[in-house]
Amino acid sequence: MQTPNNKYEIIIIGGGPIGIACALEAEKKGLSYLILEKGCLVNSLYHYPTNMTFFSTSEKLELDNIPFISNNPKPVKREALEYYRRIATNNEVNIHLFEKVNSVNTINENKHIVKTPRNTYETENVIVATGFYDIPNYLGVPGEDLPKVSHYYNDPHYYATQKTIVVGASNSAVDAALEIYRKGGDVTMVVRKPEIGERVKYWVRPDIINRIEEGSIKVHFESSIKEIKESEVVIDTAEGELTLENDFVLLLTGYRPNFKFLLDMGIELSDDGRKIPKYNQETMETNVPGIFLAGVICGGVETHKWFIENSRVHAKMIMEHLRSKEKV
CATH class of the missing domain: 3.50.50.60 (FAD/NAD(P)-binding domain)
Structure with missing residues (x-):
């Protein structure tokens, strides 16, 4: 009515x-x-x-x-x-x-x-x-507003052949990492916790773990983004500060x-x-x-x-x- x-x-x-x-x-x-x-x-x-x-x-x-x-x-x-x-x-x-x-x-x-x-x-x-x-849950780090940074992920083709950092270990981050890798992207994950999240879809979690273990997808556990630059990203890791070459950053932190x-x-x-x-x-x-x-x-x-x-x-x-x- x-x-x-x-x-x-x-x-x-x-x-x-x-x-x-x-x-x-x-x-x-x-x-x-x-x-x-x-x-x-x-x-x-x-x-x-x-x-x-x-x-x-x-x-x-x-x-x-x-x-x-x-x-x-x-x-x-x-x-x-x-x-x-x-x-x-x-x-x-x-x-x-x-x-x-x-x-x-x-x-x-x-x-x-x-x-x-x-x-x-x-x-x-x-x-x-x-x-x-x-x-999005913003990180509040320098460079988060650069054009190469996104808090949303859409299609993996966009990142083909590019060095892409994916921040997070939830379903969205894991899906993005796997899809971009399979479209020819060079993927590095930055994960705050010591392992991939337990709430990741049960049929996907073994896939991402295996890709990490074989080295197809790189990962830095217990790490966080410190600064994002035009062609680099600075991260804090358990072993100290590390600078990585980078083309795109996906901040999939919820x-x-x-x-x-x-x-x-x-x-x-x-x-x-x-x-x-x-x-x-x-x-x-x-x-x-x-x-x-x-x-x-x-x-x-x-x-x-x-x-x-x-x-x-x-x-x-x-x-x-x-x-x-x-x-x-």
């Missing part, structure tokens, strides 16, 4: 899989809604690496029991884009793409004003489903939610370093009445806690709560 003006029962911020899940549940409950997405449909997923394979199997990525048919048990990015796009278009999901939310102001528990560069909306409830992929955006809305964050937003785990409502969280945003800096497969349920929890409030 939709409205012809700028008033909605629900504004959903974020047009990723969880935002779409919230829209589907709102439609089933007969609640008027609008998704506001600052980029394209499933924007974060669109910016994942070209050849990315999901950790989850396809049925765990499904929304609203709509089958996700994949050529392999672990779907790839292209298949996921097709799946979520079909859901959005076939269900005529009410979404405004490329419309960034600038602010959310709470008038009272039943009235929130949502402003974008295009419009101002009034809503009874706000659902924040913005994920975490937009803000990402974090937009905490300022949450704080500006009045949402409290834990002060224990994890910055976990305050919310009711049964209703997903934050300390600000009428503002809810859904998806990975709930985990603060612990971005590995929530995924599509275990946060799809947030949509149903929120809508059931909103529908029960109407009956009171």
